[in-house]
Amino acid sequence: MGETSYPPISDYAFLSDCHSVALVSRDASVEWACFHRFDGRSVFARILDRERGGYFRIAPVADFTTTRRYLPDTNVLETRFETATGVVTVTDCLPVREDLTRPGHPERRPPGNLLLRRVRCEAGTVELGLEFAPRLEYGMTTPYMEASGEDLVVVIGGPDSLLLQSGLAPLHLTPTGECTARATVTEGQVCHVALTYAQAGGLTVRRFSEAELTGRLAETIAFWTHWAARCTYQGPYREAVVRSALVLKGLIYDETGALIAAPTASLPEGIGGERNWDYRYAWLRDSVAMLTILGGIGYSEEALHFGEWLLRSTSGRAEDLQIMYGIHGERLLHEVTLDHLEGYRGSRPVRIGNGAWNQVQLDTYGELLMATYLIVRLRGEAAVVHERRPFLRFIRNVVELNIRRWQEPDEGIWEIRGGRRHFVFSKLMAWAGVDCGIRLLDLFPGPAPDGDLRERWVLARAQMRTALETRGVDPETGAFVQAFDRPELDAAALQVSLRGFLPPDDPRVLATIDRIEAELTRNGHVHRYLAEDGLAGEEGSFVFCTLWLASALALAGRTEAAEQYLDRVLGCANDLGLLAEEIDPATGEQLGNFPQGFSHLGVIGAALNLAYAHSGGTTGDPLAAFAGQPSG
Numbered sequence: 001m002g003e004t005s006y007p008p009i010s011d012y013a014f015l016s017d018c019h020s021v022a023l024v025s026r027d028a029s030v031e032w033a034c035f036h037r038f039d040g041r042s043v044f045a046r047i048l049d050r051e052r053g054g055y056f057r058i059a060p061v062a063d064f065t066t067t068r069r070y071l072p073d074t075n076v077l078e079t080r081f082e083t084a085t086g087v088v089t090v091t092d093c094l095p096v097r098e099d100l101t102r103p104g105h106p107e108r109r110p111p112g113n114l115l116l117r118r119v120r121c122e123a124g125t126v127e128l129g130l131e132f133a134p135r136l137e138y139g140m141t142t143p144y145m146e147a148s149g150e151d152l153v154v155v156i157g158g159p160d161s162l163l164l165q166s167g168l169a170p171l172h173l174t175p176t177g178e179c180t181a182r183a184t185v186t187e188g189q190v191c192h193v194a195l196t197y198a199q200a201g202g203l204t205v206r207r208f209s210e211a212e213l214t215g216r217l218a219e220t221i222a223f224w225t226h227w228a229a230r231c232t233y234q235g236p237y238r239e240a241v242v243r244s245a246l247v248l249k250g251l252i253y254d255e256t257g258a259l260i261a262a263p264t265a266s267l268p269e270g271i272g273g274e275r276n277w278d279y280r281y282a283w284l285r286d287s288v289a290m291l292t293i294l295g296g297i298g299y300s301e302e303a304l305h306f307g308e309w310l311l312r313s314t315s316g317r318a319e320d321l322q323i324m325y326g327i328h329g330e331r332l333l334h335e336v337t338l339d340h341l342e343g344y345r346g347s348r349p350v351r352i353g354n355g356a357w358n359q360v361q362l363d364t365y366g367e368l369l370m371a372t373y374l375i376v377r378l379r380g381e382a383a384v385v386h387e388r389r390p391f392l393r394f395i396r397n398v399v400e401l402n403i404r405r406w407q408e409p410d411e412g413i414w415e416i417r418g419g420r421r422h423f424v425f426s427k428l429m430a431w432a433g434v435d436c437g438i439r440l441l442d443l444f445p446g447p448a449p450d451g452d453l454r455e456r457w458v459l460a461r462a463q464m465r466t467a468l469e470t471r472g473v474d475p476e477t478g479a480f481v482q483a484f485d486r487p488e489l490d491a492a493a494l495q496v497s498l499r500g501f502l503p504p505d506d507p508r509v510l511a512t513i514d515r516i517e518a519e520l521t522r523n524g525h526v527h528r529y530l531a532e533d534g535l536a537g538e539e540g541s542f543v544f545c546t547l548w549l550a551s552a553l554a555l556a557g558r559t560e561a562a563e564q565y566l567d568r569v570l571g572c573a574n575d576l577g578l579l580a581e582e583i584d585p586a587t588g589e590q591l592g593n594f595p596q597g598f599s600h601l602g603v604i605g606a607a608l609n610l611a612y613a614h615s616g617g618t619t620g621d622p623l624a625a626f627a628g629q630p631s632g
Helices: 210-228 238-250 284-296 300-314 363-379 381-387 389-405 424-443 453-471 491-498 507-519 543-555 559-572 597-614
Strands: 013-016 021-024 029-034 042-044 055-060 065-070 077-082 086-093 114-133 144-147 152-157 160-166 179-186 190-199
Touching: 013 086, 013 238, 029 114, 055 086, 086 210, 114 210, 190 210, 210 238, 238 284, 238 597, 284 300, 284 363, 284 597, 300 363, 363 389, 363 424, 389 424, 389 453, 424 453, 424 491, 491 507, 491 543, 507 543, 543 559, 543 597, 559 597
Parallel strands: none
Antiparallel strands: 013 021, 021 029, 029 042, 029 055, 055 114, 065 077, 077 086, 086 114, 114 179, 114 190, 144 152, 152 160, 160 190
């Protein structure tokens, strides 16, 4: 299969009901879908193999041109086809409605795993083709199909089952496991196509009425527009901020509150390379950004829901803390390769699961401690005192473990597979962890076992600061580097000011900014690092790192430069405002899993920091307000 047969990653749209996810290509072909759980077995995976992955397409039979949009302030997609004979729109959503007992949350009602596709002829007449080729369990299973009427098909295979109901009929089954239809629609005609998923043995064969499907679409539009209206940001980047917030909401698994990094697996960071990872899990390193950024634009309920997941998932022995967890808090996330799939544009291996779950990344302690402090500030001290006494004991154990281990090498924030090092970011987060531990200790004092707990923590924090300021800084340029006593740069060094270790106008912060602009930036896009990392091939620039630079520049008073970086990133977003993990700085092509939560957190963060800088600091820093000023 030639790589040119794959559409660009940016050609896809994202659908979510906060339990299921789907990606839809520019020609209204569903080419990735996982129902019931974000990390569930895919029903369609054509994005990873054009031949074996499976897809679900509705499009004109004749030549056409397309435009598309999300309906305003929603995750409901509308694709508009124009042909020589007429115009038709296909509106796609994963239906959801608000739970009246929990405002802002989706209500789960049967059937809850539904893909709804509404077809409307806007002008003239258009002959449409429907192609339905489910390939269950990541393309491993060509399922059994059986017609139950000319508009209804039952699909069964392994642990999954589907029910297709189509207003484009009659449906025809093929010997090779597909279902097709051709139908001509005329101006004003509306029909619905509904795909219901159920686990084996749970499928109910029933038809939806037209009124029911029309109502489902209306409820979905209302859910998203009401949710988007809660956004408190009113600055010049509001459209991008609201779109990013909608992406993040769509990446929150509502049943638990977990925020996954992305809804896809194994989209490559470099075309044809091996940097292909499964991102359908929740990383602790996203915690602080998640809490501060969503909390900073009015979504404290989502931030606290995530906080509850975080506290629940990490509870136990401090020694057992992991860098990442499944959406229900699972700890075993073993990585396997799917050798039967060729991978996006031949990028192999295709991986599900993620082997980084058992890596040693010492920044995790600091992330958890900083996140805990933010949760306390968001919820109020009294609530935490009443409900979380056992967890606060766990937090003390995490601080102690952090202090015992901070001088060890680790794999670092980027999960480098080339050996452990003394990464500056890991040491920075060790400092931040102890700093937040001291703040928590001051909020919730109690008898210390040895009587001098706070004094020991203050001393350890001071030792960490000394190490960072001596071994973490390049003596010639005054800039922070990637690892102790090494010259290589790392964009994570920008966190020195963003995490409150140093003021944003400190000369060492400015030197770090200047070197990253000069040495890690290509065509206005920032690479994470350029050092050897133990993996073959190259990767693109990292969107979140470019946006870290924008934030650091904004807080340092260089707002014009910050706006240029943010604008450049937004200029690489697709026509729907979606961003992947990385960007090829030479071409602007999007790379990696899509859409990426980190990238959209960065968009909101940069916009908030610009607003803060333009206000002269009078609005309250949305990203540093909880962490406080540099200390220790």
